[in-house]
Amino acid sequence: MPRFKLISFPLCPYVQRAAIALAEKGVPFERVDIDLADKPDWFLKLSPLGKVPVLVVTLDDGSEQVLFESQVIAEYLDETIAPRLHPVDPLERARHRAWIEFASATLADIYGFYTGDRDAYRAKLVSLDAKFRRLEQVLEDGPFFAGDRFSLLDAAFASVLRYFDTFDGLVDHGLLAGRPKLQAWREALRQRPSVAGAAPADYAERLRDYVIEKGGHLAALARQPALA
Ligand SMILES: N[C@@H](CCC(=O)N[C@@H](CS)C(=O)NCC(=O)O)C(=O)O
Numbered sequence: 001m002p003r004f005k006l007i008s009f010p011l012c013p014y015v016q017r018a019a020i021a022l023a024e025k026g027v028p029f030e031r032v033d034i035d036l037a038d039k040p041d042w043f044l045k046l047s048p049l050g051k052v053p054v055l056v057v058t059l060d061d062g063s064e065q066v067l068f069e070s071q072v073i074a075e076y077l078d079e080t081i082a083p084r085l086h087p088v089d090p091l092e093r094a095r096h097r098a099w100i101e102f103a104s105a106t107l108a109d110i111y112g113f114y115t116g117d118r119d120a121y122r123a124k125l126v127s128l129d130a131k132f133r134r135l136e137q138v139l140e141d142g143p144f145f146a147g148d149r150f151s152l153l154d155a156a157f158a159s160v161l162r163y164f165d166t167f168d169g170l171v172d173h174g175l176l177a178g179r180p181k182l183q184a185w186r187e188a189l190r191q192r193p194s195v196a197g198a199a200p201a202d203y204a205e206r207l208r209d210y211v212i213e214k215g216g217h218l219a220a221l222a223r224q225p226a227l228a
Contacts, residue, residue, distance in 0.1 A: 013159030014070035023194035103156035121217035143188035
């Protein structure tokens with residue numbers, strides 16, 4: 001079995017995808033956090049895009065391979081270590097991959113929502129509302145996207161929904177209100193040990209501090225809700 005080192009940033013939602021996949025496989029790994037505001041040279045040498053996550057795979061013969069891009073990392077782990085998390089049926093697997101792309105697009109909106117000025121905040125609120133409406137329509141009985149089976153798709157949305165543990169305490173965004181399936185999914189994901197362990201225990205507080213530091217409209221709203 002290869003050894004794994006996950007290069008990470010504590011608040012990165014993409015890192016969580018890889019960390020969740022590793023935990024679901026029951027594979028021990030070393031996690032190395034870096035400061036994205038001051039990237040070490042060794043990291044820049046490893047990471048072609050200068051982004052986390054990066055997975056360093058040390059093979060039995062001692063040689064190393066470096067993987068980047070969270071979904072590529074998650075799929076490599078899924079193809080090589082049981083239990084299988086992606087659906088076996090090709091059409092169903094393709095459908096899951098499509099919704100994982102949707103999760104990535106949602107993360108892009110979330111970034112604008114918590115860093116942007118008032119116009120960006122409002123535009124992202126509208127966009128997130130449309131995405132969550134769509135998700136509520138596609139979700140079935142749960143507890144996970146594919147019923148009882150936890151999948152890589154769940155791992156992707158776990159980091160999306162974790163953001164709301166912070167946002168709920170900052171602003172009355174209303175994005176989950178009246179969306180019982182989405183709320184139940186959020187709760188099921190929160191209870192999953194692999195999801196709980198994929199981010200630091202003080203993630204919500206760290207993210208709140210990060211949002212305030214970014215100084216966007218959400219930070220202003222957190223201080224003065226009347227600005228909404
Ligand atoms: N498509 C990439 C996105 C990864 C990404 O955007 N990572 C962010 C942190 S969450 C990053 O490393 N950004 C580089 C920077 O901030 O300079 C993936 O899925 O791995």
